[in-house]
Amino acid sequence: MNAPISQTKTYDFSTIEPNWQKYWSSQKTFYAADFEDKPTFYVLDMFPYPSGAGLHIGHPEGYTASDALKRFKRAQGYNVLHPMGWDAFGLPTEQYAIQTGKHPRTTTATNVENFKAQLARLGFAYDWDREVNTTDPNYFRWTQWIFLQLFKKGLAYVDEKPVWWCPALGTVLANEEIIDGRSERGNHPVERRALRQWVLKITAYAERLIDGLDALDWPDSTKRLQRNWIGRSEGAELSFAIDEHADLSLKVFTTRPDTLFGATYMVVSPEHPLLEKITTPAQAAAVKAYQKRAAGKSDLERAEISKEKSGEPTGAWAINPVNGERLPIWVADYVLMSYGTGAIMAVPAHDDRDFAFAKKFGLEIVKVIDGGADTSLPYTGDGKLMNSGAFDGLSPAEAKAKIVEQLSSEGSGDLTISYKLRDWLFSRQRFWGEPFPILWVSESDYDAIKHCGGKLAAELPQAPVTAQIDGETRYAVALPPESLPLDLPEVESFAPSGAAESPLAKATDWLKVWLNPESGECVPQSKAKPGAAWVAAMRETNTMPQWAGSCWYYLRYIDPSNTAAPVDKAKASYWGMPDLYIGGAEHAVLHLLYARFWHHVLYDLGVVPHPEPFKKLFHQGIILGEDGEKMSKSRGNVVNPDTIIAEHGADALRLYLMFLGPLEAMKPWNTQGIEGISRFLRKLWRMLIAEDGELKEALEEGAALDTESERLLHQTIKKVTEDYGALRFNTAISQLMVCLNQLAKLERLPRSAAECFLQLLAPLAPHICEELWARLGNQPSICQARWPAFDASKLVEDTVKIIFQVNGKLRGEGRFAKDTDQATLIAAAKADPKVASHLEGKTIRREICIPGRIVNLVVG
RNA sequence: GCCCGGAUGGCGGAAUAGGCAGACGCUACGGACUUAAAAUCCGUUGACCGCAAGGUCGUGGGGGUUCGAGCCCCCCUCCGGGCACCA
Numbered sequence: 001m002n003a004p005i006s007q008t009k010t011y012d013f014s015t016i017e018p019n020w021q022k023y024w025s026s027q028k029t030f031y032a033a034d035f036e037d038k039p040t041f042y043v044l045d046m047f048p049y050p051s052g053a054g055l056h057i058g059h060p061e062g063y064t065a066s067d068a069l070k071r072f073k074r075a076q077g078y079n080v081l082h083p084m085g086w087d088a089f090g091l092p093t094e095q096y097a098i099q100t101g102k103h104p105r106t107t108t109a110t111n112v113e114n115f116k117a118q119l120a121r122l123g124f125a126y127d128w129d130r131e132v133n134t135t136d137p138n139y140f141r142w143t144q145w146i147f148l149q150l151f152k153k154g155l156a157y158v159d160e161k162p163v164w165w166c167p168a169l170g171t172v173l174a175n176e177e178i179i180d181g182r183s184e185r186g187n188h189p190v191e192r193r194a195l196r197q198w199v200l201k202i203t204a205y206a207e208r209l210i211d212g213l214d215a216l217d218w219p220d221s222t223k224r225l226q227r228n229w230i231g232r233s234e235g236a237e238l239s240f241a242i243d244e245h246a247d248l249s250l251k252v253f254t255t256r257p258d259t260l261f262g263a264t265y266m267v268v269s270p271e272h273p274l275l276e277k278i279t280t281p282a283q284a285a286a287v288k289a290y291q292k293r294a295a296g297k298s299d300l301e302r303a304e305i306s307k308e309k310s311g312e313p314t315g316a317w318a319i320n321p322v323n324g325e326r327l328p329i330w331v332a333d334y335v336l337m338s339y340g341t342g343a344i345m346a347v348p349a350h351d352d353r354d355f356a357f358a359k360k361f362g363l364e365i366v367k368v369i370d371g372g373a374d375t376s377l378p379y380t381g382d383g384k385l386m387n388s389g390a391f392d393g394l395s396p397a398e399a400k401a402k403i404v405e406q407l408s409s410e411g412s413g414d415l416t417i418s419y420k421l422r423d424w425l426f427s428r429q430r431f432w433g434e435p436f437p438i439l440w441v442s443e444s445d446y447d448a449i450k451h452c453g454g455k456l457a458a459e460l461p462q463a464p465v466t467a468q469i470d471g472e473t474r475y476a477v478a479l480p481p482e483s484l485p486l487d488l489p490e491v492e493s494f495a496p497s498g499a500a501e502s503p504l505a506k507a508t509d510w511l512k513v514w515l516n517p518e519s520g521e522c523v524p525q526s527k528a529k530p531g532a533a534w535v536a537a538m539r540e541t542n543t544m545p546q547w548a549g550s551c552w553y554y555l556r557y558i559d560p561s562n563t564a565a566p567v568d569k570a571k572a573s574y575w576g577m578p579d580l581y582i583g584g585a586e587h588a589v590l591h592l593l594y595a596r597f598w599h600h601v602l603y604d605l606g607v608v609p610h611p612e613p614f615k616k617l618f619h620q621g622i623i624l625g626e627d628g629e630k631m632s633k634s635r636g637n638v639v640n641p642d643t644i645i646a647e648h649g650a651d652a653l654r655l656y657l658m659f660l661g662p663l664e665a666m667k668p669w670n671t672q673g674i675e676g677i678s679r680f681l682r683k684l685w686r687m688l689i690a691e692d693g694e695l696k697e698a699l700e701e702g703a704a705l706d707t708e709s710e711r712l713l714h715q716t717i718k719k720v721t722e723d724y725g726a727l728r729f730n731t732a733i734s735q736l737m738v739c740l741n742q743l744a745k746l747e748r749l750p751r752s753a754a755e756c757f758l759q760l761l762a763p764l765a766p767h768i769c770e771e772l773w774a775r776l777g778n779q780p781s782i783c784q785a786r787w788p789a790f791d792a793s794k795l796v797e798d799t800v801k802i803i804f805q806v807n808g809k810l811r812g813e814g815r816f817a818k819d820t821d822q823a824t825l826i827a828a829a830k831a832d833p834k835v836a837s838h839l840e841g842k843t844i845r846r847e848i849c850i851p852g853r854i855v856n857l858v859v860g
Numbered sequence: 861g862c863c864c865g866g867a868u869g870g871c872g873g874a875a876u877a878g879g880c881a882g883a884c885g886c887u888a889c890g891g892a893c894u895u896a897a898a899a900u901c902c903g904u905u906g907a908c909c910g911c912a913a914g915g916u917c918g919u920g921g922g923g924g925u926u927c928g929a930g931c932c933c934c935c936c937u938c939c940g941g942g943c944a945c946c947a
Contacts, residue, residue: 220864221863221864221865221941221942224863224864224942225863225864225941225942225943228863228864228942228943229942229943231943231946233946233947235947252947253946253947254947255947256947267947309945333945334945334947335945335947336945336946336947338946339946339947340946340947343947344947345947346947347947351947352861352945353945353947354947356945418946418947419946420943420946585941585942588942589942659872659873659884659885660872660873661872661873662873665866665873666866666940666941667872667873668871668872670871670872670886672871672886672887673871673872673885673886673887674886675885675886676884676885676886677885679885679900680885682899682900683900686900730872730873730874730884731873731874731883731884733884733885734873734874734883734884734885735883735884736884737884737885738883738884741884801880803879803880805879805880805927805928807927807928808879808926808927808928808929809928810880813880834914845927846927847927848879848927848928850879853879854879854880854928856879856927856928857927858927858928
């Protein structure tokens, strides 16, 4: 295809840019072929949620960087994979459906088209043959498949978990839909309610998720965030006998077994299973009331309100295994059931929280660590043990080991590790999400399914997953993989069911089915039971959270239409995992942790050949409004990419976004500043194109640059190449400006120099560079041209500037041959009139000479 | 409270093996071209003193190391992000 050169005489981006966008798209310039014999480079963007509002300026920031990197790497000879897709399940679309009755699928399709058009207008050229959409049944079929693998491996279970329930709206709300204890929509009060939820056992991978971080090229801060989030802590689990309950023992987790002699009371959380059994009749009423109060509070409230400690004595006593002392057992909500064992030994002398509690309720405080001069309490520093019998005098570190060793030999304690990380609450009471490929059956039907040895039996976990549904214990059965995808049913209304379930619960024909226990075939219960062996089953009505689809999309890009597996192993081996993942730091913990978890599971299953998905991660910063505040509709400081493109063109926008500052920095937008970029592009145009639209006469075939300009050009090749590779686009652009300023001044401009400059700029400003490249008579497209190499010999200068200082202050300078010896340099410095005037009447104490850099004379 | 990151002209930002602070761009001011404007080009633009040559100060504040510190060390202030009864 011929180059789509425009007829424009001046730099008219509005005609030039669409031409080249069409060209890249029709030529599939950036489509990647599998198994091509080249080094591969896979650059991945965090895919967007296609909202109705369209792109905001934050999207093109990261996407410009990846688009430029792609063009750069391709020119360097890599086979580059750079795909794009849609994280399209989600709340806003569902809410829009509730309000308008429009099917989310329709809205999604419209929004995706709009996003694609916007991305194209920015000159972003993706491999659209690899487009993925999380809401496409051919995609979520494999999301469901992965869930089935988790289910089969025993990594998915069902639990009653508290969620936010809004009585006025008749629906469950997500955390982000709640602002200050009220619903975002309608400002109604919300409350906690325990609902049946799917939970994924991410904690089983806690250790590997920590260890895996070491090998990753990620920002340290992000690794640290993940480590903190997982919150590994080494300690001991200790067993306390309970007075008058010979059959029971109270297990606690502590990181300070060395302070065991300082334990003066015990605390169990209000949800602790032993609480009811051990509470004495005299305390029963008070404890019950306390439990009830605690249950009404959310975790948030519990954390926020309870700066002030609260609690009740249970009347029961525990026995300290190390000295036989009786310790009162309290119930208090500062102890969380979800961490450790849900019970603690309290050592008020050496723990801030226990200290505050003991003070409030007048409990005993026994000091067991001698902090030397520091006699304040609570004392959490190092020291020597005291009041600890045979262990007195030991350091806490020594005592930890010895005390646990002793308890371990007595069978009442052992070393253990605890994590802050909780299992992943994986279900939502929503319509617009992936349905779970799960059916609920009775116990006897489950046994029948298990023992008939059919397709359903093959997918069952070792231990059955059960739940209480309508007062009965039901057993979870997975659909056979070949029956996937399980699509969403057609529903009459997307409105909440009002019964703390998703709208799926109202799709009766979908919900209630006859299930063939062998083949897994389903028919609606509204039809006649097809055979005697068929059993009654009910589908899971929860749907998966938005995280699910984004957990593995980077794999599907590699092999988007595979119908036999989520991804072909040979293709995954060829492309490897993304060489670079660019996305916002707001996903530093959840998305990146969930995706790593799934990837580790897939690795264990042999689905993927690498244990970690994202080798190298880069967070682009946030673009603030012109007022320096976060962009938001309410502030009215939102910048719309389409407006900027209309005024300045996509090339200018791309360049300016990258020129604003370091990619990772948070930086304010400034509308005036883009004018400098427009000037730069117009200057480039005028350097090559005369007013009549023909090539400038100054352009000469085969001419040579003067030495200085040539050195600058080669310096520019070097710097731009290095900066692009390191995503330092701001300094690369600055160098390109310096270079253009020089080249534009020349009376004769060698064509080769002009072409080289265009190649260097093309990754960031592809449209204008394609246009000028073609007008210079080259074959389209500039993307096919090999990246220029710099000639190191052209970089060397034969003379260097030497700075003269007196007492560290600049007093002069001179140019010298590179290898000038120190004595000559020092002599020259002394001879410099300005230097000499500062030496006058003073004694030179020291002469410092760094060849090639500086002479510093120290006088006194 | 704990853990990170940051602070450089009027503005966005350059500059780290410790060696010319302020590259590049914006803004502002002055000038050229023009009937005029736009576009373009040239100059000035950290503060203070000075007619000038030149000098003094200057990278959030205070100390230190060094011939020499934006960069290294200690203390402090402010801003941003994350976690927050995790035993």
